[in-house]
Every structure is written in structure tokens, then in C-alpha cells.
Amino acid sequence: MSQTARSTPRARNKLATRAVVAVLALLVLAGGWWWWKGREAKAEASAWRTATVERGDIRVAISSTGTLSATSTVTVGSQISGQVTDVLVDFNSRVKKGDVLARIDPSTYEAQIAQGNAQIAAARASLAQAQATLKNAELDYQRKASLGQQKLVAQSDVDLARAARDQARAQLNSAQASIQQQTASTQTTRVNLGRTVIRSPVDGVVLTRSIEPGQTVAASLQAPELFTIAEDLAKMKIELAVDEADIGQVKVGQKVTFTVDAFADRQFKGVVDQVRLSATTTNNVVTYPVVVSVDNSDGTLLPGLTVNAEIAVSERNKVLKLSNAALRFKPAEGSALAQAVPERPSGGGGGSGIIDDLTRTATTMKLDAQQQAAFDGAVAAVKQRQEARRAQAQQGGNSMFGGPGPGGPRMVTMSPANASAMQAQMRQRMTERFQQDFGAFRNTLDDAQKATWDAALGALLNAKRSTVYKLVDGKPQPVMVRLGASDGSSTEISGGGVAEGDKIVTGEKAAE
Structure with a gap:
């Protein structure tokens, strides 16, 4: 075997070792990059204190x-003055209407009645005397008037007889008036005598008693309060x-x-x-x-x-709620976050949140089949338009009045005055649009249902709105939410693309 053939396996081993080293190096670099990015994101997110959007119940109470x-409380007094002789009830006594509560000494009024009766008798005697006098004067006048016609008496005697008759008639009338006067006076005294017995005007319980037997009641200017029932x-x-x-x-x-x-x-x-x-x-x-x-x-x-x-x-019940601390958070003045104006979410300015609230309102209005069908049709049309706008926004990129484009949401800086004017215009356009969308449905309602619907729609469209800062990828993004009921610690929110579980900024952590 040649030298070249013997060296081939060794060369292959070296190549494999180098490949493993290179892979390990790439893994180390990737791990370091991932660790660095995670640490950066964690540091970004940990720079803010947050509250979580929750779903629950809010009860508002004053x-x-x-x-x-x-x-009904009745104060029992006395219309007359005198000394209290008897008190027949005490605190917490149960009484019926007409029951005797107390008595005042009646002797003064009994004496006045006796005196009045005597005066009436005297007036009647005067009346009888006046009647006799009148009768005699009438006869005298008739005689003298007859003789006067025969020229047997002077005319002056006739005139004196006529005057005496008229005077007797006046005395008779005076005597009759005196009887009526004395009778009325005596009747007043009898009424006051009846008032010496203090009776309960209602059924009830005696709460207070301010008199004792032997005490003098003075009712000169106003009725003194004796009992409260x-x-x-x-x-x-x-x-x-x-x-x-x-x-x-x-x-x-x-x-x-x-x-x-x-x-x-x-x-x-x-x-x-x-x-x-x-x-x-x-x-x-x-x-x-x-x-x-x-x-x-x-x-x-x-x-x-x-x-x-x-x-x-x-x-x-079962609404999205957020801690009030998140609503109070305001970024540092002059910062980019403070100048950012929240854009409308892709749902059409929080319209989907209003739809959810209107749906809850409709469920309480006891709609019939025709009314429910009209409502469902209006809701379907609104959602279809929102979906179309969302698709158009995704295709055409982001804009101030559209949804987030491929690059994600972005912030627009605007002066507070311009932002307020823009919100007013948006609210006006939303009001006109919802009135048009649900016009056919509203026409199917009776007067009571129309009042309920108009009140609910007006409250939703004119509800107070506030800017909160939602953490998106560790960075705060301003969103506009609609505020509802608040129990002092949490507030109902809707719209703005905020969902259950979202993190909302409540403050900035101090740098370590």
C-alpha cells in the first residue's frame, strides 16, 4: 500500500474534527446572541412596572x-294652657288612634262654660223683655196712627210712636245677637274643654314624652310638644x-x-x-x-x-378591568412617549368593543324575532366592514387612521390641541356611522326600547377615553381605551385592541 493511501483516514479524521469544532463554535455564537437578545428584551421589559388586564366584575357604590x-312621625302637642293632671302613657307605649295620652285640669273651662250658660240665660231674659216692649210699641203706634188719620192727635205724637216701635225692634235684634254671641263663646269653651283630654291622632309607638303630672303647659304662642309618636x-x-x-x-x-x-x-x-x-x-x-x-x-x-x-x-359583570394606577401613569414630559398619539386599532377605532357592549344591551331589551334579526344583520354588516378595513390596512401599510401594517404599530406625534380635535372628529364620525348602521334596527323598537337603546349608544359613544401604554415586545405603545364603571381601585375598559392578559404600564422602575 502506498503512503498516500495510508494517510487518507487520518486526513478524514482531521476534517471531521474541524467540522465539529466549527459547529460547536456556531452553536456558541448563536447561544450567545440569543442570550444577549433575551437579556436585552428582559432588561427592556423589566424597566417598567405593569398591571395586567383582567376580566371580572365591577360594582360601583356610593x-x-x-x-x-x-x-311617619307625629308630634302631639297641646292647644290650651293648664296644669297636667294625668299622664297615661310612657316611652315605648303602643297606642291606638283616639287613645287618651294625658289630661289637663278642666276646672277653668268648666267654670267658663257655667258662666257662659248664665250669660245666655240673661240674654234670653233680655230678649223676652224686648219682645214685650216691641209688642206694646206696635199697639201704641197703631192706635196713634189711626187717630192721626182722623186728626184727633198731633202728627208729632204719631212720629214719636213710630220711633218708639223702631227702637223696640232694634232692642229685640240686639237681644237675639247677644244670645248668639254668648252661645258661640260657650261653644268655644266647650271645644277647649274637650282639648283638655290629649288623644293619639294615629296608631303607633310613643317615642318621647316631655311632660309629667303636675307640670303646667303654656300654649300662649305655639303648641308645646308633649309626645312624639x-x-x-x-x-x-x-x-x-x-x-x-x-x-x-x-x-x-x-x-x-x-x-x-x-x-x-x-x-x-x-x-x-x-x-x-x-x-x-x-x-x-x-x-x-x-x-x-x-x-x-x-x-x-x-x-x-x-x-x-x-x-x-x-x-x-365579566368585563375587562384595569388597575387605576395604569390610568394615572403619564410619561415624562418632553419624552417621545409623551408626545406619541395612539393610532386607531385595526378594528375601526374600538368599534368591536362598542359592538360587544351593544350586544349586551340588546340582550336586556327582550327583543322579538324580527328585532333580533335586524340587530344581527346590523352587527354582521359592521363586522364585515371592519374586516375589510383590516385587510386593506394590511395590504396598504400603516396609516394614522388604519391598522398596523407589516412593520407593526407606529406612533404619531401631535400636539394636545390637535389630538383633542381629532378625537372629537372621530367621535362625531362614529356617532353618525352607528346611527346609520343601526337605523333600521332602531325603527323596529317601541318607545321604551328606543329610549334604552339611545341611552346605551350615547353613553358608549360619549364615554370618557384615556391613553394607556401597553407593552408590546417589551416596549410601551400608547393605545386609546374607553373607560366605563370604576370601583375606586379598578376601572372597566374596552376598545383600543386591549385584551385580557395584556400588560399595561403603571410606572417606570428606578435605574439600578
């Missing part, structure tokens, strides 16, 4: 304090003082939950019965009284208890 009281403690009310910032959300019929210190382990329920317009200003704080009706059939609640109440003004 907290307030108030006092429990009977639905709660008409029905099975139904009670709470008067809450609601701040002016929250009163616009309170409506009649909303549910109320409340607690009282006397029964700390129990939670009670009520319903908003009245929102009063009489505002009260205390230390420059304006509040409005809200009356809540409470069922107290078991008699647990007592008048005067202080309550801590929550009025449930809104409850949203």
Missing part, C-alpha cells in the same frame, strides 16, 4: 352616612347626605346596603325612594338628602341609629 327614623316602625326610612359629586349617579329604585353599630354582624337592605332637591351647604360642602325606604318587619332596627350605607349605582 358611600354615605345617615340616620334611621320612622317613615312613630306611626309604623315596620317600615322605616334613612336620610342619607350624598355629596354633590355623586348625586348625579343616584336614581330612585337603586339598591342600598347598610350596617349599624348596634348590629355590626348584620347587613341590612333598602331601596332609594326619593332624591330630594333641597341642597344643604356645610363648611362649603354641598350635599343632597336621599331618602331610603327600609323594611323592618322583624323590629330589629331602632329609630335614631346611625347607618353606614352604600348605594349600588352600577354593576358590571
Whole structure:
């Protein structure tokens, strides 16, 4: 065998070794590159504090304090003055309408009645005397008038007889008026005598008693308050003082939950019965009284208890919600991120989020088959248009009013004034477009359904919007979301291409 043939296997071994070394080197380089890129992305992502978009329930409630009281409370007073002789009820006594509560000494009024009766008798005697006088004057006048016609008496005697008759008639009328006057005066005294017995005007429970036997009641200028009676403690009310910032959300019929210190382990329920317009200003704080009706059939609640109440003004179930910290985040002034204006997402400006909300509204309107078909047709047309725009945006690249092109989303810088004007124009165009899209469906609704639909659509299109910063590949991208109900810690959001599980920036971490 030649020398060349013997060296061939050794050469092949060297080539294989070099190939393995080269592969290992490539793997090391690839691993280093992958590690470096991962570390760079991790460092980019770890530079931001974030909150996760979650799906859950949001209950919006207004907290307030108030006092429990009977639905109807009657204050019993005295219209007359005198000394109290008897008090027949005490605190917490149950009384019926007409029951005697107390008595005032009637002797003064009994004496006045006796005096009045005597005066009436005297007036009647005067009346009888006046009648006799009138009768005599009538006869005298008739005689003298007859003689006067015969020229047997002077005309002056006839005139004097006529005057005496007229005077007797006047005395008779005066006597009759005196009887009526004395009778009326005596009747007034009899009424006051009846008022010496204090009776309950309603069925209820005596809450307060402010008199004792022997005490003198003076009713010279106003009726003194003797008793306070709660008409029905099975139904009670709470008067809450609601701040002016929250009163616009309170409506009649909303549910109320409340607690009282006397029964700390129990939670009670009520319903908003009245929102009063009489505002009260205390230390420059304006509040409005809200009356809540409470069922107290078991008699647990007592008048005067202080309550801590929550009025449930809104409850949203299974919605996207985000921590309020993400809504408060604002990038550093002057930075590129602060000047970036979020572009409309490919779905047509968050229209798909509005469609979802309108679908939930439609499910509560009890649509018939025809109305449901009209609604489904309008929704299908809107989604078809959105898909067409999304496809056009992907083919034609990104634009301010289109979706992200092949290069991904990009940011557009714009002044705050121009951004506000653009949002107003977008909102106006969306309003006109949705009114046109759902016009046929709305025409199938009755008046009550139209009111519900218009209110829901208006609330969605005019809802407050906010810019949040979503992490995309470790970098924050501004997106515009529509805000809904908020419970103080989390807020309902929709639109903007935000989905459950997305990371939203709440702040920037300090450099290590």
C-alpha cells in the first residue's frame, strides 16, 4: 500500500474534527446572541412596572352616612294652657288612634262654660223683655196712627210712636245677637274643654314624652310638644347626605346596603325612594338628602341609629378591568412617549368593543324575532366592514387612521390641541356611522326600547377615553381605551385592541 493511501483516514479524521469544532463554535455564537437578545428584551421589559388586564366584575357604590327614623312621625302637642293632671302613657307605649295620652285640669273651662250658660240665660231674659216692649210699641203706634188719620192727635205724637216701635225692634235684634254671641263663646269653651283630654291622632309607638303630672303647659304662642309618636316602625326610612359629586349617579329604585353599630354582624337592605332637591351647604360642602325606604318587619332596627350605607349605582359583570394606577401613569414630559398619539386599532377605532357592549344591551331589551334579526344583520354588516378595513390596512401599510401594517404599530406625534380635535372628529364620525348602521334596527323598537337603546349608544359613544401604554415586545405603545364603571381601585375598559392578559404600564422602575 502506498503512503498516500495510508494517510487518507487520518486526513478524514482531521476534517471531521474541524467540522465539529466549527459547529460547536456556531452553536456558541448563536447561544450567545440569543442570550444577549433575551437579556436585552428582559432588561427592556423589566424597566417598567405593569398591571395586567383582567376580566371580572365591577360594582360601583356610593358611600354615605345617615340616620334611621320612622317613615311617619307625629308630634302631639297641646292647644290650651293648664296644669297636667294625668299622664297615661310612657316611652315605648303602643297606642291606638283616639287613645287618651294625658289630661289637663278642666276646672277653668268648666267654670267658663257655667258662666257662659248664665250669660245666655240673661240674654234670653233680655230678649223676652224686648219682645214685650216691641209688642206694646206696635199697639201704641197703631192706635196713634189711626187717630192721626182722623186728626184727633198731633202728627208729632204719631212720629214719636213710630220711633218708639223702631227702637223696640232694634232692642229685640240686639237681644237675639247677644244670645248668639254668648252661645258661640260657650261653644268655644266647650271645644277647649274637650282639648283638655290629649288623644293619639294615629296608631303607633310613643317615642318621647316631655311632660309629667303636675307640670303646667303654656300654649300662649305655639303648641308645646308633649309626645312624639312613630306611626309604623315596620317600615322605616334613612336620610342619607350624598355629596354633590355623586348625586348625579343616584336614581330612585337603586339598591342600598347598610350596617349599624348596634348590629355590626348584620347587613341590612333598602331601596332609594326619593332624591330630594333641597341642597344643604356645610363648611362649603354641598350635599343632597336621599331618602331610603327600609323594611323592618322583624323590629330589629331602632329609630335614631346611625347607618353606614352604600348605594349600588352600577354593576358590571365579566368585563375587562384595569388597575387605576395604569390610568394615572403619564410619561415624562418632553419624552417621545409623551408626545406619541395612539393610532386607531385595526378594528375601526374600538368599534368591536362598542359592538360587544351593544350586544349586551340588546340582550336586556327582550327583543322579538324580527328585532333580533335586524340587530344581527346590523352587527354582521359592521363586522364585515371592519374586516375589510383590516385587510386593506394590511395590504396598504400603516396609516394614522388604519391598522398596523407589516412593520407593526407606529406612533404619531401631535400636539394636545390637535389630538383633542381629532378625537372629537372621530367621535362625531362614529356617532353618525352607528346611527346609520343601526337605523333600521332602531325603527323596529317601541318607545321604551328606543329610549334604552339611545341611552346605551350615547353613553358608549360619549364615554370618557384615556391613553394607556401597553407593552408590546417589551416596549410601551400608547393605545386609546374607553373607560366605563370604576370601583375606586379598578376601572372597566374596552376598545383600543386591549385584551385580557395584556400588560399595561403603571410606572417606570428606578435605574439600578
